[in-house]
Amino acid sequence: MTDRAGTPATESDLVDLDALHEAYYSLKPDVSVPEQRVVFGTSGHRGSSLSTSFNEDHIAATTQAIVEYRAGQGITGPLFIGADTHALSRPALTTALEVLVGNGVRVLVDEFDDFVPTPALSHAILAYNNAGHDDEADGIVVTPSHNPPQDGGFKYNPPHGGPADSDATSWIANRANELIADGLRDVKEAEPSAVETYDFRTAYVNDLANIIDVDAIRAAGLHIGADPLGGASVHYWQAIADTYGLDLTVVNPDVDPTWRFMTLDWDGKIRMDPSSANAMSSVLAHRDEYDILTGNDADADRHGIVTPDGGLMNPNHYLAVAIQYLYANRPDWKDDAAIGKTLVSSSMIDRVAESLGRRLWEVPVGFKWFVPGLVDGSVGFGGEESAGASFLRFDGTVWTTDKDGILLCLLASEITAKTGKTPSQLYTELTEQFGTPAYERIDAAASKEQKAKLGKLDGDAITATELAGEPIIAKLSAAPGNGAAVGGLKVVTENAWFAARPSGTEDVYKIYAESFKGPEHLKQVQAEAKQIVDAAIA
Numbered sequence: 001m002t003d004r005a006g007t008p009a010t011e012s013d014l015v016d017l018d019a020l021h022e023a024y025y026s027l028k029p030d031v032s033v034p035e036q037r038v039v040f041g042t043s044g045h046r047g048s049s050l051s052t053s054f055n056e057d058h059i060a061a062t063t064q065a066i067v068e069y070r071a072g073q074g075i076t077g078p079l080f081i082g083a084d085t086h087a088l089s090r091p092a093l094t095t096a097l098e099v100l101v102g103n104g105v106r107v108l109v110d111e112f113d114d115f116v117p118t119p120a121l122s123h124a125i126l127a128y129n130n131a132g133h134d135d136e137a138d139g140i141v142v143t144p145s146h147n148p149p150q151d152g153g154f155k156y157n158p159p160h161g162g163p164a165d166s167d168a169t170s171w172i173a174n175r176a177n178e179l180i181a182d183g184l185r186d187v188k189e190a191e192p193s194a195v196e197t198y199d200f201r202t203a204y205v206n207d208l209a210n211i212i213d214v215d216a217i218r219a220a221g222l223h224i225g226a227d228p229l230g231g232a233s234v235h236y237w238q239a240i241a242d243t244y245g246l247d248l249t250v251v252n253p254d255v256d257p258t259w260r261f262m263t264l265d266w267d268g269k270i271r272m273d274p275s276s277a278n279a280m281s282s283v284l285a286h287r288d289e290y291d292i293l294t295g296n297d298a299d300a301d302r303h304g305i306v307t308p309d310g311g312l313m314n315p316n317h318y319l320a321v322a323i324q325y326l327y328a329n330r331p332d333w334k335d336d337a338a339i340g341k342t343l344v345s346s347s348m349i350d351r352v353a354e355s356l357g358r359r360l361w362e363v364p365v366g367f368k369w370f371v372p373g374l375v376d377g378s379v380g381f382g383g384e385e386s387a388g389a390s391f392l393r394f395d396g397t398v399w400t401t402d403k404d405g406i407l408l409c410l411l412a413s414e415i416t417a418k419t420g421k422t423p424s425q426l427y428t429e430l431t432e433q434f435g436t437p438a439y440e441r442i443d444a445a446a447s448k449e450q451k452a453k454l455g456k457l458d459g460d461a462i463t464a465t466e467l468a469g470e471p472i473i474a475k476l477s478a479a480p481g482n483g484a485a486v487g488g489l490k491v492v493t494e495n496a497w498f499a500a501r502p503s504g505t506e507d508v509y510k511i512y513a514e515s516f517k518g519p520e521h522l523k524q525v526q527a528e529a530k531q532i533v534d535a536a537i538a
């Protein structure tokens with residue numbers, strides 16, 4: 001960690017916006033260079049124009065590929081499109097619109113030319129498709145989420161409203177790279193003048209009363225602070241305050257694509273991560289001024305919860321509290337609605353699920369895995385350790401099928417209003433009941449070949465029988481909830497576990513680990529995890 005972590009950004013930390021925009025149009029990718037290809041991760045294609053990984057050709061080709069993909073899938077309805085506050089989002093939005101209009105796609109942009117949070121776009125897709133139309137809608141969100149200011153991002157949400165699965169993204173990426181290699185000859189473009197509009201903000205905000213007890217929040221008189229961190233939720237929070245008469249202050253309404261008002265993250269970069277105490281340092285300075293204080297990332301699909309007594313909550317801690325509260329206070333959810341978690345989320349959730357008598361549905365990393373369960377109501381809540389989650393409406397029907405940071409922030413206020421306790425106080429009660437877990441993620445060096453081997457590793461290849469003094473009870477290379485490959489390994493004992501996954505961007509693999517026997521035991525788990533994995537991929 002750099003010694004500048006948590007300190008305000010200086011002029012030398014800021015991206016040159018002119019250079020960023022110029023590079024978007026002037027630099028042309030060579031898809032024979034791996035770093036310059038279109039590559040979809042768990043949340044779309046991301047990169048920077050400065051490194052020729054997010055440029056006009058990438059977006060034109062990817063949009064054309066999406067047009068062809070949706071045609072092949074028989075998707076003939078409107079395509080909703082929105083963008084966040086990153087500097088590259090606006091030019092990428094323009095490029096995408098040129099291609100969509102050039103292909104005759106009916107496209108809907110924001111009515112007020114406003115920024116569009118990821119959850120608002122997911123909400124729009126589902127609202128259209130649940131309204132009984134003869135066709136189906138889908139969408140594109142132009143965002144790199146919490147990534148630094150020089151980055152751009154582009155992700156596709158099919159008619160189910162959530163992140164596209166790997167079959168779709170692989171097809172789209174492969175076709176986009178073919179189009180780039182062929183000089184974009186098959187890309188159709190036109191002046192984006194014939195586009196329709198949609199009021200994303202009003203549709204989303206007015207519907208919140210069907211999923212959050214806003215009356216209870218207002219009656220409790222909570223003083224709420226919401227910091228958009230310069231992101232797409234900025235005008236949504238003011239609309240929420242006005243619509244529902246809440247004592248809610250938009251802590252920092254500034255939008256600046258350099259993010260000069262941010263404090264630096266652990267590595268000295270500007271990163272809009274509401275789960276990072278370093279990135280949230282300036283927000284935390286106001287913790288005593290509000291009953292609940294929250295933060296969102298640039299596209300508002302992540303949440304950060306700050307309480308006067310506990311400061312910034314660890315996302316795992318808040319997920320456990322949210323789950324316990326929701327399943328006790330949503331009587332119209334299905335009796336068998338499962339609790340969804342990713343396999344690198346805290347096993348505190350496992351213990352809460354058992355105490356509630358609810359089925360735990362554990363899936364690989366990636367919010368896309370929760371989509372089917374949220375759509376049919378068989379999963380009441382789906383959450384990731386990286387501060388992303390969504391859940392069902394009061395009546396047990398789908399709300400969004402993508403992560404909703406605004407929703408999770410509002411839930412913190414509902415929890416406080418209804419229980420008289422902050423989420424951090426409720427987490428303390430959980431530790432008194434179930435124990436106090438120590439959780440950490442670390443990185444370990446690995447070559448590309450070793451990472452590839454780890455990604456395909458079978459749990460049966462692990463010969464160890466003990467981990468940090470406890471018998472191993474599970475060696476998982478497929479998720480227990482849906483049997484999908486985890487792209488790595490998870491090893492479990494009664495009181496601890498570790499998971500190892502290869503990084504998609506660096507020559508390291510990530511070790512997630514947790515112990516209910518304290519920090520020293522966690523260190524032992526981490527050390528032995530590295531030995532076990534290194535032996536398997538040597």
